[in-house]
Amino acid sequence: MNKFQKLLKKKNKEKIVCLTAYSKNVASILDNHCDIILVGDSLGSVLYNFKSTRSVSLDMMIKHSKSVKMGIKRSLFVVDMPHNTYRNSKEALKNAKTIISQTKCDAVKLEGGAKIINIVKFLIKNNIPVQGHLGLLPQSQKGKFNYKGKKINERNKIYKDAKLLELAGVFSIVLECVESSLAKKITKSLEIPTIGIGASLHCDGQILVTDDLLGLNFINVRFIKQYANIKKIINNAVSAYSKDVREKKFPEKKHTY
Numbered sequence: 001m002n003k004f005q006k007l008l009k010k011k012n013k014e015k016i017v018c019l020t021a022y023s024k025n026v027a028s029i030l031d032n033h034c035d036i037i038l039v040g041d042s043l044g045s046v047l048y049n050f051k052s053t054r055s056v057s058l059d060m061m062i063k064h065s066k067s068v069k070m071g072i073k074r075s076l077f078v079v080d081m082p083h084n085t086y087r088n089s090k091e092a093l094k095n096a097k098t099i100i101s102q103t104k105c106d107a108v109k110l111e112g113g114a115k116i117i118n119i120v121k122f123l124i125k126n127n128i129p130v131q132g133h134l135g136l137l138p139q140s141q142k143g144k145f146n147y148k149g150k151k152i153n154e155r156n157k158i159y160k161d162a163k164l165l166e167l168a169g170v171f172s173i174v175l176e177c178v179e180s181s182l183a184k185k186i187t188k189s190l191e192i193p194t195i196g197i198g199a200s201l202h203c204d205g206q207i208l209v210t211d212d213l214l215g216l217n218f219i220n221v222r223f224i225k226q227y228a229n230i231k232k233i234i235n236n237a238v239s240a241y242s243k244d245v246r247e248k249k250f251p252e253k254k255h256t257y
């Protein structure tokens with residue numbers, strides 16, 4: 001059974017665990033615990049302080065993904081296609097092929113539904129495994145981030161988009177900031193797994209940005225649960241190191257040739 005079949009088998013049986021990684025060392029820790037590791041274009045805001053993910057380039061995604069690949073042995077490895085790299089089918093295929101050949105990832109993720117459906121179909125027809133992404137779409141979102149599925153039109157559109165993506169052949173769909181009853185309806189009506197972020201327990205799986213979970217990148221949004229305060233741990237370690245250096249307690253003889 002390949003990684004995609006294994007993932008599909010988990011639907012309605014066990015939850016799918018997913019996290020983001022941007023580098024080898026973190027990926028190698030996550031790999032023992034995750035079903036999917038995503039190099040998300042969230043790296044633009046998390047690592048580079050960009051105001052939006054729209055400034056992330058293909059080159060940045062490839063460099064971080066190459067690093068992440070070195071840390072992955074078993075998880076399904078997905079890479080986000082950044083903004084302006086899939087404006088038409090030809091461009092999407094060229095860039096998806098570049099991502100896959102350079103990073104050796106298993107699949108790419110694209111944001112959107114009906115608007116990009118022909119592009120998604122074209123990629124899949126050309127043997128590129130695709131993960132969908134609906135709800136809040138950071139690459140197209142202007143202004144304040146809000147959850148999706150409040151209004152009936154919006155609910156119908158997201159639901160229809162999910163069905164279209166499934167029909168097009170995506171292996172899974174990320175639902176970002178989708179209202180709980182809509183996430184439930186979508187998850188129940190699809191045969192492929194949904195992966196939620198701010199989209200309730202009804203989804204088949206869950207993803208978070210790892211830096212948020214670890215308390216490295218503090219942002220105050222409802223759907224994040226902080227599981228550690230790595231900032232504090234790093235701060236304590238660096239403080240002890242600087243004290244030792246200043247007080248000539250490090251390096252000791254045992255650290256010296």
Ligand code: KIV
Pocket residue numbers: 020038039040041042043080174176197207208209
């Ligand atoms: O860019 C990203 O990290 C993502 C996840 C939050 C789903 O798309």
